[in-house]
Amino acid sequence: MKRLTDKVILVAGAGGIGTGLATRYAAEGAKVVLGDINLESAQSVVESIKASGGEAIAVELDGASEQSIAATVATCVETYGGINGLHLNFAFLGDCNPALGILELPLEVYDETQRINARGFYLCTRAVLPVMMDSGGGSVVYTSSAAANASTPAQVAYAMSKAAGQALMRHVATRYGGVGIRANTIAPALTLHPGIEAFVPPEMMEMAKSAAAIKSRVGNPTDIAAMAALLMSDEGSYITGQVLAIDGGTTMRS
């Protein structure tokens, strides 16, 4: 399907899920700008997209730096004439030790988690919205986490940062819905990709499966990208302000 032809989509954060997102957006016809603090990783994804006949460029982006974000937005406008879609997907994952709770987590890890995950999403949104409005409206998708909506004995800073992103999403959806901007959040649970496969112990895989309603497998970036492509497309034009859990039924909300 080519539901994203002529749309310019900025994906901020390559890595495992970002690779799936950029690849799917390009396969659906979008012109993709893939930004990451690790330029080489974004470049290798872009090469593979181009080899499959897609349109994409890679940029070095620090999503927590106003200067770097401004340069990326300028590149989108200079190269493709505007921005119709923004997917904020990067994350600082320093708060991942299951042994650390609020009493043990170093404050520097807390601060860095909020600086990149919460403040970074805020800064990127603030920089892109005016361009998106000039481009006739568009869709903003935030990658959150099941951790924002589940019990969290660990990863308190990470869960707080991901909950902050959901509040930001609701603000954007509410305030800018009238000018053609939609905003939604995708909340994955454990999503396997080559970058983390080696570090996920078998017991964590089993825990993830047992916490989900779907027991046969855990999620992968293709699952996330399928929902993201719908949200970016005109088929999703009546979906806004939502947190879509792509987690095999790990969390359930009415």
Ligand SMILES: NC(=O)c1ccc[n+]([C@@H]2O[C@H](COP(=O)([O-])OP(=O)(O)OC[C@H]3O[C@@H](n4cnc5c(N)ncnc54)[C@H](O)[C@@H]3O)[C@@H](O)[C@H]2O)c1
């Ligand atoms: N994989 C999972 O199990 C899982 C589960 C729930 C939520 N998530 C969320 O999905 C998103 C992607 O996760 P992933 O598993 O693909 O992680 P990943 O580590 O493979 O990718 C994250 C990317 O973000 C980039 N990045 C980090 N800081 C940055 C910055 N300041 N500016 C720009 N880029 C920066 C990294 O270089 C990396 O390429 C994250 O937001 C994560 O919190 C992942």
